[in-house]
Amino acid sequence: MTGGALIGIDWGTTSFRACLMDARGNLLDQRLARAGILEVENSAFEEVLEREVGAWLAAAPDLPIVASGMIGSRQGWVEVPYLRCPTDARAIAAALSPHVTTRGRRLRFVPGLTVPGDLPDVMRGEETEILGALRDHPAATLFLLPGTHSKWARVAEGRIEGFATFMTGELFAILKGHSILGRLMAGTTFADLAFARGARVGLDPDPAKGGLLHRIFSARTLGLVGDLAPDDIESYLSGLLIGIEVREALAFGSSPDRRRQVVLVGGTELVARYDRVLSSAGVQAIRAAPSAAARGQFHLAQLAGVLD
């Protein structure tokens, strides 16, 4: 395609999203495929690349490619060592890991980030989305990326100072799929009031209400005493878990100043749920543009000087 200057790929565990951008970072075309690294057999990553973006490369064989996400992990194509926080776009760009395929395609893999310590933390892919969202919100200091493992990142003057992972999405999925709470659930429609109620219970800072291990049992007992309909249990539990996450995340590692505003990154329906809970918690949620990953890949390519 004429005018293409960069291919950015957000290549995660379950999905593959490629964007063709022009020299100013405008989106020219995109490809979305269920070709996450877990879906690719025998590490046939090069075949997936050619299949998905071969048409773009046919027109311009030398197009640089920046790939972020789990593709740079031990289970991915090339393992790129984690970069330690605090770090910034310039340091990440300097650590892009180059790779030339058998067909001569020139890839650069984005390193993930780590927070060292007693309880270390890691991310791969989200750092690029944060850098992209930062382009639109340069003064923001707290970023939230909901998902299976949601990430909260603290940023100051363009530097990612640290972050924390919360296993909320995965916990919700396994409680729904495999616990007694899931067996009590009926219906699949989102129940607005039940979600809000769960969120209130999750956000409640009263220690007399107990922690997560105790509070989630209310999804059973409220049903048992006839105070929560089976149709409402799923939405209640969703609100409850997100409420607990928001309370925990705001309480730890965030200065009171930071707790006023959060940039919400992501394009899923989940983002709308977090938006509501943040608002209940008195935090202003600012939704980042859905193309954060591509914006970040473009910015890294610029800083690394690969666009010329």
Added chain:
Amino acid sequence: MTGGALIGIDWGTTSFRACLMDARGNLLDQRLARAGILEVENSAFEEVLEREVGAWLAAAPDLPIVASGMIGSRQGWVEVPYLRCPTDARAIAAALSPHVTTRGRRLRFVPGLTVPGDLPDVMRGEETEILGALRDHPAATLFLLPGTHSKWARVAEGRIEGFATFMTGELFAILKGHSILGRLMAGTTFADLAFARGARVGLDPDPAKGGLLHRIFSARTLGLVGDLAPDDIESYLSGLLIGIEVREALAFGSSPDRRRQVVLVGGTELVARYDRVLSSAGVQAIRAAPSAAARGQFHLAQLAGVLD
């Protein structure tokens, strides 16, 4: 069998345990079967009763039977309404729910207990174990019954004032069976040091360490950075979750006075794990005799005057 005065049955979701006792509460014989209420088809509870304890009843057809546990729930034989806390042995004995089978067997079902409120709580079966353990530890004020859903009960002068449920055991099972943490686990041997390490992390009151949703992710990241062997992840996560439970449970609803000593009720290997974590938390664990349920059933039968 000669000398039998009472049959006590602890009839739960997954197991059935019957005890034949003499007029002083001594154990004469017992039967353990995988005949929990979920295993019994078409509500054929009477058939299970006859199969398991018919031999005892053949010798003494009029033996009174006291049954505690989920058998008195909506999914059980006869639904017995919950009794509200605070309550005591006398009130529970007065609320035994009589039932005569088609063969003329005289059963009394023990009511479960509830704590009303915004986040109500329930138990069925554990109240009888607590009453039994109280016979040996009349001055104890805090009782812990580990399990799929572990229960912490506050007692004063023989009165069960309130209790709280923690879904720790079930959460551990589904994280192990269905989450990314489970997929990283290797080996099945209990790893002592890893368990102790997890418990330390779980007990740590430092809010900068985050809550459960964040801390459990360390079972992944410590492995990723080479600081926890795959063989150790399962034990680490077990210690971590029990540590979090103990910290949460001691922090809420318990006076400092109560936090010094806990009576641990149950006969499983799990009890040994809780014992270790309590000890790390500076709490003295007193192990109740394993026959707590039978002791409780006998005491209720005495108070209800059904032994004559």
